[in-house]
Amino acid sequence: MDGRFSGQLGGAATLEKMDTSRATRVGTTSIRVASVPQSHVYVRHLSPVNGSVSVLDTGAVSVTRLPDPVPADGAKVPGGWWPPLMLDPRWIAEHHNEFDVFHLHFGFDAVEPSVMADVLGELDRHGKPLVYTLHDLRNPHHPEPGAHEEVLDLLVPAADEVVTLTPGAAEQISQRWDRSATVLPHPHVVPPGRFAPRETPADEFVVGVHAKSVRANMDPLPVIMTLLEAASDYPDMTIQINLHDEVFVPGNHWYNPDFGTTALALSRHPYARVRVHDYFTDDQLWDYLRGLSVSVLPYRFGTHSGWLEACHDLGTSVIAPSCGFYHEQQECFTYDFTEDRFDPDSLVAALAQAYSARPAAAMWRDRRVQRLSIAEAHAGLYTRVLDA
Known part of the structure; x- marks a missing residue:
């Protein structure tokens, strides 16, 4: 996806500063998600605007996304830290008690299929469900499709839930991997x-x-x-x-x-x-x-x-x-x-x-309502994979 803008990076705290317990407030289920990457604007806008809980038919759900671990050299790319340290089987082995769901979006452009297979194996070993949002059927950074498709052939079958952004992409996923993808629209980008x-x-x-x-x-x-x-x-x-x-x-x-x-x-x-x-x-x-x-x-x-x-x-x-x-x-x-x-x-x-044509700008009130709906859909999805 080409939404890797410059400057659109959230602050990244260290994992040591996070409460690693799975806290539960009265009447609210708390779910910790390891998102790759958390700091990308798309991922940040999957949460409610005011950070409130999502109210579902099954009850209230609070979703907390772990901050991106910072590489030793502090290197960044537009949209996140590089390389994303969560995409390392050793990181999962050491930090699996700190998250409930692993949600992959971007960041595996240079990840070899063998490494991705090890990542998936480590998640399975610790019973951590995988959600994969397929943004790119074809990687815009790769001149040839082969390397990306090799990794997709691992990710899509292995994911407990597959998400994508458009019906056309969902149809391609169905045809290529016989998987049913949940279609959720892209949230707003502009603040x-x-x-x-x-x-x-x-x-x-x-x-x-x-x-x-x-x-x-x-x-x-x-x-x-x-x-x-x-x-x-x-x-x-x-x-x-x-x-x-x-x-x-x-x-x-x-x-x-x-x-x-x-x-x-x-x-x-x-x-x-x-x-x-x-x-x-x-x-x-x-x-x-x-x-x-x-x-x-x-x-x-x-x-x-x-x-x-x-x-x-x-x-x-x-x-x-x-x-x-x-x-x-x-x-x-x-x-x-x-x-x-x-x-x-x-x-x-x-x-x-x-x-x-002279189109009108989007209205914040409409995008805000959409963002709340998207946040609730993700809270429901995380709840579903944990209950499976």
Whole structure:
């Protein structure tokens, strides 16, 4: 999932500071969840806004998610600590008394199948149920699907409960693994204080293509060139191209001087605006997205998107590719873009639709109600796997 934003990391306390007893308040069941990772914005927003208990038909349930253990080098990636120490059979062996349910979301990009098998074996050894939320049928960071699919072939059959975000993904899970997945929508991404009505449309219609660090599933150039050509048909359109400065740093994992040089050269185009910068902070990201009229996702493969959810929160239109299930997450415009094909005309048509539309920003009261429902669904799910 592409919702690994910069700056969106919660504070991470050490496990030693946590109460390791399974406390039970009067009339309330307390469940401790080891989430991987806890600090990602998606995971943090699976809890009620005010931290209250979830009231279910079976009674009140309080869910506590363990903070992410901090690696010795303190290394982070956007969305969590790296590597996630909970995805280590030794950590599970040493800390299994501190959690009741293990819930995996992200963070196993570099985990070998043999290690994941050991993780699953250690959970089974200690009788800890596994919940797996399948965000990515195809890992957006892997150029080839094989390694991710090997791990999925272990996780999906082994999980006590499988969750995903869209009906289309659930259907794929059913077809590939004969598992029934619970479909729960993606919660809001933007914080409550950032929800606000869209301002009067600006004099400039800004189309954003955020190339980030040009990860494996991105192919921005054909998208950008098509948009630049189409922009000449509009009186007020600017194509804004953003990329991270690390693509110019030799030795960096994301070093990509060919794309960087090509992107910079586009700054001479009359309809282009090129911005090179470090990872945005949260506030910078929200300002950037709200400043766009439409955000175009240049993905040739993928499944779901946190970026799309943030745009929905802020009232920024999205043009999403036909791959994956972005169109099932939120209302958006689509164009034909996959690993095998690109239809420029479909992108031009989607641009015309987006130009004529002026969507309203999401309302916090609606997202708050949805978040409460999602929190209750997870509390019920954890209760179910513990009672099984």
